[in-house]
Amino acid sequence: MSAQGARIGVVTFPGSLDDRDAARAVRLAGAEPVALWHADHDLKAVDAVVLPGGFSYGDYLRCGAIARFAPVMQEIIAAANQGLPVLGICNGFQILCESHLLPGALIRNDHRHFVCRDQRLQITNNTSLWTRDFELNEEIVVPLKNGEGGYVASDNVLDELEGEGRVIARYLEVNPNGSYRDIAGITNARGNVVGLMPHPEHAVEPLTGPTTDGLGFFTSVLSSLLQGAAR
Amino acid sequence: MARVVVDVRLKSEILDPQGRAVQGALGRLGLNGVTNVRQGKQFVIDIDGELDAAATEKLHEIAGNLLSNPVIEDYELSVEQA
Amino acid sequence: MARVVVDVRLKSEILDPQGRAVQGALGRLGLNGVTNVRQGKQFVIDIDGELDAAATEKLHEIAGNLLSNPVIEDYELSVEQA
């Protein structure tokens, strides 16, 4: 398959906000964005899926808690377990944790404020399907914006994630939300499901983002698809 | 040691978007007959020693002004001496 | 009609930023001896008719998976039939 032909789904839940941005990032990376609707049991045969940021169902209960039960998520959970590349950004990360596709959970920021800032990160895994275009330990800057972005998990889980190299990015300089061990993003054991709190889709154009560092996540999955690494 | 539990609930006439979101989800998950859901907060406060009258009064003041927002919320306070 | 109350609390090993903030505030407001504060959620669910065993089981499932996240939270469920 050629990367040009790659079709990447972007899910819209009621309350999704960064779905347009995610679709733009997919397009700028060279793939075709495909809109997926929360209420459909239909993945439209896409090659990968992005769960975008936002406040699905208002996120009044717990971020991602209700979205996890959406019809489209049943399909995504099944497909992810078969190896479909899935990227969860911010609310998408929360949904992946709530769905138990990724371990741990995200809680209210330790300083209890919503925070929007240009965040320096270190990429600490370049083998997952969504991070292979980065250099190991490469430093990037992408926007971060969340109110409930504190990554928490038990010590066992944290040790396991670190031991297996499954922390994909860490916060540098400032830990903006009290995440345990400065964790900004993680992957599953297979490397196809990645979740992170910062927003790479907001760093894809010099005009509107602090950098274009975010593109790497989207080009990575295209490289992965091209190399047949996915599925 | 005393354990003080403060339940904070939105006044019944105030819109509770959170409760409504949960109510919607309960229906979609197949729990029928739900007529109303309200979401509140609960604070569990552990205090060394016994609570005297002054401390209890202070607690009520705190519950009514800090832990709850009297404009939109009511609170209930209960003490378990242990 | 039944009223179901579900209390959801963060597991004790999980950092509770809000509880910690409240604890700090209590000290500043002159309440001494506070050793711990945890902030939780409370859901009050009104259901038409009586709760049978099946419905109660469903409620536990919902309380344990939707209303709380078992990775970080515990829940307690109580039913007041009315």
Added chain:
Amino acid sequence: MSRHVDTVTNAANTPDLEQPFAELGVKPDEYARIREILNRRPTNSELAMYSVMWSEHCSYKSSKVHLRQFGDKKPDSDAMLVGIGENAGVVDIGDGWAVTFKVESHNHPSFVEPYQGAATGVGGIVRDILSMGARPVAVMDPLRFGPADAPDTARVLPGIIAGVGGYGNCLGLPNIGGEVVFDPTYLGNPLVNALCVGTMKHEDIHLAKASGIGNLVILFGAATGGDGIGGVSVLASETFEDGGPAKRPSVQVGDPFMEKLLIECTLEVLHAGLVEGIQDLGGAGISCATSELASNGTGGMHVYLERVPLRDATLTPEEILMSESQERMCAIVPPENAEKFLEICAKWDVVATVIGEVTDTGRLIIEWHGEVIVDVPPRTVAHDGPVYERPYHRPTWQDTLQADAPTADRLKRPTTASELRDTIMTMTAAPNLASKRWVTDQYDRYVLGNTVLAQPEDSGMVRVDEVTGRGVAVSTDCNGRFAKLDPYNGAKLALAEAYRNVSTTGAVPLAVTNCLNFGSPEDPEVMWQFSEAVRGLADGCLELGTPVTGGNVSFYNQTGDVAILPTPVVGVLGVIDDVERRTPMSWKTDGDLIYVLGTTADEFAGSEWAHEVHGHLGGLPPGIDLKLEQALSQILVACSRDGLIDAAHDVSDGGIMQALIEMALRSGIGARVWVPDNLDPFVFAYAESATRAVVVVARSEEQRFIDMCAARNFPATRVGVVDSAAAAEPALVVDGVYGDVLTLPIAELADKHFSTLPAIFGPTVG
């Protein structure tokens, strides 16, 4: 519990029944007029409708005679597609694109319950924009508070910021700017103004009118609760025989998730071409929506009020008519489109209910379970409210105030390098000049991916068209101290500043919105401030060629007898054909030259220095010549277009020194600056003369730049050069300061500038 519903028949049969009109704020002569219009006494429901629609807030009865100037003095402008009077004005920005923008106040509710008051303020203005058919694309929030360190500010400010952020962030609208200003007069009366910008294609413009006999009236969005019906409970308590109604909420709670669904749902039904007219529900809820839609359309409407979905079953019909429940819209839909309309609503989980239809009776008739409770000519409710010519006169103290000029003898000024250095450190940390990052870091500025400039840049700028790069820039400004010293020129200065901020980023100013925050209109001295400010703004807009497209008046902003500073907040919108050529506020290249455009004079009345250092307010505000302002704007835009400058920053509060410091802090790169020969160093640093900007010019462009300024006869003075090695560490190094050189390390400035708000309101991140 039984209820009596007051019907039209009943009203006709009981002409002498006493009605509590005074409690509803209706004056005796207004009540008499209602009786005259109806030829009988009003029903309770009718009385409720008239009372709220004829209130100051809805009818603009005290301000109308003055606001007419915005129309009478309207400049010739091809840009205006929809003018004042609609939910929001619409301007043409080219390429088939139109933009709508408007600012509104939510002051009092935000004092009572800061979070929800501010949140619902954002929600309300977003629905105004949506109801024009536009997609909301950005918000801004001009705010005013009491002193930063006052205890009540600690209660009010964090809640308001969290509310603005909580609602806007959850809606997915980038916050691209605003204001945070502290002054003692706002302590008991903070100002929360909210601005929203929306974009659409020309053909998507929709208006609030109910035309087409037989078309359906569909209410959609949140269910109706007892929110915001305060006054009308007088009637409710009369309607209930026993007990009385259930308690009504004293504050409204917003549900941004519902509003987000409402946005998507509304845009989908509009784009599907299903809707004839549309109106948001804001103040006065269903009363306002039905009477305005009917009055603007075919003229008649029949409504079945019992169909309105309720959140609270105990609501009386009067209360349902009045309720200001959030997140609701009303659409006029041809019957053949109804099914499709309801389908789209269902897709978005939005409840939609047909509550009536359009008629040709010329009357708004509202039924309640088969009985007619309202039967009125809609125009008399919506448009023919009372108009007051309130008395006004120049305050007795105005002359004394203006005579108290901040001359060098009156207020001690720094006269040595070390005194000026101390002043600089005080000023850059002053709450009004310090970084507002504590606030703006709580707002999402990235969502939608079109934000080209946001805080702390001079104006917010968003891309409208991804293909062509066409975009808009918006800034809001007002120095209330200037307005107090001279409301006429104060309003012009506010306009000039917003206009300048837009030009500074390279956009061409196009249109104006405003939010006029004043004290009580029943105080003739406040009314004078108001009338002068409106006159100044209208004259200013005419001179600059930028029409007022809409706005909002907020009166009764006072604590006891003490009014707030007159605060005519002005929002200016500009267009830029390609956002790629935006001008950022700071330098980046060593060797670039720093110029000041404009003339600096000894003008300190109303300045931040007089306020912060001496707590002084007196004298005449800086002079303002809008022809010069226009020339400056043309230079800034031409420089952007021709690539002559690399950066520009407007000079306003805190003068040139503050502007230079903000530029240095933005880039982290130092510069060498020298005080021009003919200027006192302190005047150079802190005078607040209008119509100035600092610009950064590459050496290779210097000659062309000078020629351009000379051709327009506009003063440009070289005052510095970007120099990362000006001192051992990055610093602003100022030469010619009373015979000395001042070295201001950027790290030291940053420490002062960024720590003020966190020190007062607590740390956030980092």
